[in-house]
Amino acid sequence: MSSSVQPKRVRKNPEARRAEIVATAARIALAEGLECITMRRVAEELDVRPGLISHYFPVAEELVAEAFGAAASGELAELLPEADTALPAVRRLARFLERTGGPRYDELSRLWLNARHLSRFRPALRERVGQQEALWRDGLTALLREGVASGEFRTSDPHVTAIQLLVVLDGLGAHANTDRTGRPGAVTGMAHALAERELGLPAGALGTPHPPHHR
């Protein structure tokens, strides 16, 4: 009796298979890094032969770019849920900052760091990074605009404020692979402080940032 082998082929329609591959690659990207997305690795994960991955993505770089796009936009959707206009903008921004500050966000910080660096060598990935940057920027800008419209925020240029916020988050996230114990609260809270200052909110209006956490 051979229990390990199963020469049984499972044949799926191309769209489903492709989606499955991208989803798996995205998961690997978030958990282990974009350089761990290899034909062999993804194939193993799906219990399939490497040649199949290579059939759907003849050039590996394309899969990497696709995986990053899927992971990043998936996370964005969680961070800034659409059609959430029931909640006031202040609350939504507070929740956004809470999540982007927490340890849960480390995985994503690492992914952005990973993608930003790797795009130095991979044009296709660089393209995707640019797209995702735009999505994040526009998503946050929209939130700020709504806050301005509802009178919750006061800012001359929501677009600029959104970029500034993202720059600070990038700066804080840059250390996701490093030791951050002992990081002062005035640093951890930079995003909150910037938002409150630029949006004309009283201090503490967006909640208190997470305490520094260890790895």
Place this chain on the structure above:
Amino acid sequence: MSSSVQPKRVRKNPEARRAEIVATAARIALAEGLECITMRRVAEELDVRPGLISHYFPVAEELVAEAFGAAASGELAELLPEADTALPAVRRLARFLERTGGPRYDELSRLWLNARHLSRFRPALRERVGQQEALWRDGLTALLREGVASGEFRTSDPHVTAIQLLVVLDGLGAHANTDRTGRPGAVTGMAHALAERELGLPAGALGTPHPPHHR
């Protein structure tokens, strides 16, 4: 006549050779990235057999870490020259910000990005990144302290301000591999603005930031 081959061996003393190897690796790191530091690549650069590099650095990761350290501390020394107490602290800070904002700094931004990401997989490199972070932080803190002592700056905690400044620089530098055309001046000038605000300086006291530059 064989002009290309030269079986002539050049024999150097270990310290000199080692230094030469590290310097070459550091140059490669700055110009092309830490992953381009391979035994073969460094050997070729020095016109030497790969085995020799491997003799001085039995484990490749060690050379990568060493190269990063050399490159980073070299650049720091240029950015914040020691024994420069002749110049007022405001001038020195202005020059620091001018350099860290300019296109010339892109190479270094890429290196930090590179190292921060790669240290996810390489413990030895992570160690070095931590060391260099401390050096940069302490160097900048020292400058701020001198400014406070001379009455040029007014800040409650120079150490925190230094970290905040570096976080913003990291955030701005994160996009060194991406397109930054169209970045608003209010973003390019974030470091200047932060420094002037936190140090109690009038706006513009630290000079004007570079206009956004293309790749």
Place this chain on the structure above:
DNA sequence: TTGTCTATTGGTCGCACATCCAATAACGTG
């Protein structure tokens, strides 16, 4: 049932890499 299409397999090829080691030739010392 038979036949066609194509998703999937299994295998190969070449490349770049780190690591290891015995042989060799510079160089300083006697």
Place this chain on the structure above:
DNA sequence: CACGTTATTGGATGTGCGACCAATAGACAA
């Protein structure tokens, strides 16, 4: 000049990777 130390070479080994391709077997239609 002869000798021993050791910096340096040349080559071998094994690994993981992307890319490529002919053969195979599911699924579906005629």
